[in-house]
Amino acid sequence: EAQVTQNPRYLITVTGKKLTVTCSQNMNHEYMSWYRQDPGLGLRQIYYSMNVEVTDKGDVPEGYKVSRKEKRNFPLILESPSPNQTSLYFCASSIALGDYEQYFGPGTRLTVT
Amino acid sequence: QKEVEQNSGPLSVPEGAIASLNCTYSDRGSQSFFWYRQYSGKSPELIMSIYSNGDKEDGRFTAQLNKASQYVSLLIRDSQPSDSATYLCAGRSGGGADGLTFGKGTHLIIQP
Numbered sequence: 567e568a569q570v571t572q573n574p575r576y577l578i579t580v581t582g583k584k585l586t587v588t589c590s591q592n593m594n595h596e597y598m599s600w601y602r603q604d605p606g607l608g609l610r611q612i613y614y615s616m617n618v619e620v621t622d623k624g625d626v627p628e629g630y631k632v633s634r635k636e637k638r639n640f641p642l643i644l645e646s647p648s649p650n651q652t653s654l655y656f657c658a659s660s661i662a663l664g665d666y667e668q669y670f671g672p673g674t675r676l677t678v679t
Numbered sequence: 680q681k682e683v684e685q686n687s688g689p690l691s692v693p694e695g696a697i698a699s700l701n702c703t704y705s706d707r708g709s710q711s712f713f714w715y716r717q718y719s720g721k722s723p724e725l726i727m728s729i730y731s732n733g734d735k736e737d738g739r740f741t742a743q744l745n746k747a748s749q750y751v752s753l754l755i756r757d758s759q760p761s762d763s764a765t766y767l768c769a770g771r772s773g774g775g776a777d778g779l780t781f782g783k784g785t786h787l788i789i790q791p
Contacts (some may be wrong), residue, residue, distance in 0.1 A: 599778055608783035609723070611765065624778065656722055665711045665730060665771065668779065670722035 567603040568593045570671035572657050579647060587642045587674050589657030593670045595669075596662045598640040599624070600632065602653040604671075608654070615640055616663050680722070681706040683770050687784035694791050698755040702768030703780055709770040712744060712751045713779065717765045726766075727753065728789045 570591045581583055591598065599614040601624075611624030615634040629651055631643040642660075644651060657671040682705040688732070692698040700714075706761045715723035729735045729742040741754040751770075755762055764786040772780075 601781075609769075609776050609781040614778050623791065625780075663778070665728065667725045667728070670724070673720075673722050 568669070570659055570669050571672040572655075572656055572674050575672060575674050578679065580647050580679055581648055585644050585647060585676075587644075587655060587657075587676070589640045589642065589671060590638050591657075591659040591669070593639075593659065593660035593661075593669065594637065596637070596667075597666075598657065598659045600630070600640070600642050601654060601656045601658065601670070602626065602651075604653050604661060612642070614663075620679065634657065647676075649650075649678050652676060652678050680710070681770070681772065681780045683768055683780050685766075685768050685785045687783060688786040689788050690785055691786075691788045691790055692758050694758060694760060694789055696748060696758055698762065698787055699786050700753040700766050700768075700787065701753075702751040702753075703749055704751065704768075704770045704780075706772055706780070707746075707749065708718065708745035708751075708772045711771045712742070713769045713771070714751075715767040715769060715781075716752045717767060717784065719765075723767055734738045753755070756785075760789045760791050763787060763789045768776075 600612040601609045613632040617619040655674045658668040660668045661667040684755045717723045727742040739756045743752045767784045768782040769779040
C-alpha cells in the first residue's frame with residue numbers, strides 16, 4: 567500500500583530533550599515536506615526537500631532541523647524542544663515539486679512541557 | 680508574504696443542498712490551487728486541483744478559479760453528512776522552489 571508513515575504518532579516530552587520524528591514514504595517520491603498545524607494558524611511549512619541531500623527552509627524553520635540521506639526518509643529533528651513547538655506535525659510527499667498531489671502522513675501530536 | 684484567506688466558519692448547510700466554500704489569495708504569481716479535505720484528527724487529503732481560469736468538475740465537486748479576482752471556490756452539490764470536515768485551500772506559485780501556502784480552513788457542517 568502506497569503510504570507515508572510517521573513515528574511516533576503521539577509524543578509528550580520535556581523542554582530541551584532532543585527528539586526525532588521519523589517520516590518514510592514508499593512511493594519513490596522526490597519531494598518531501600514537513601508542516602505544523604496549529605489552531606487558528608493553519609498548516610505552515612517547516613522544511614522541504616526536493617531530493618536526496620537537497621533541503622530548504624519553509625515558512626517556520628526556527629528550532630527544527632531535517633536531513634534527507636535516503637529518498638524514502640525525511641526525519642524532523644528538534645534539538646532543544648520548547649513549549650511553543652507543541653503542535654500537530656504532518657509529513658507529506660509528492661512525485662516532485664510542482665502541480666502534483668501531496669500525500670500526507672497520519673500526523674504526530676507533540677506536546678512539550 | 681503570500682497569503683491564502685478563508686472564512687473559518689463554521690458553515691452550516693442542509694443535507695442535499697449546495698455547499699459553497701471560498702478562498703482568496705494575495706500572490707498574483709500563484710499558478711495552481713488545491714482543495715484538501717481534513718476530517719477532525721486526520722491528515723488532509725486532496726479533493727480537487729485547478730490551474731486554469733474557469734470551472735473544473737469532478738463528481739459532486741466543482742472548483743472555480745478566477746485569477747483576475749484572485750478568487751478560488753469549491754462547490755459541493757448534494758451535500759452529505761460525510762462531507763462535514765474542514766476544507767483547506769492551498770495555492771502554489773509557479774517557478775522557484777515554493778511549496779504550498781495553505782489557508783486556515785473552513786469548517787463545514789452538513790446538517791441531516
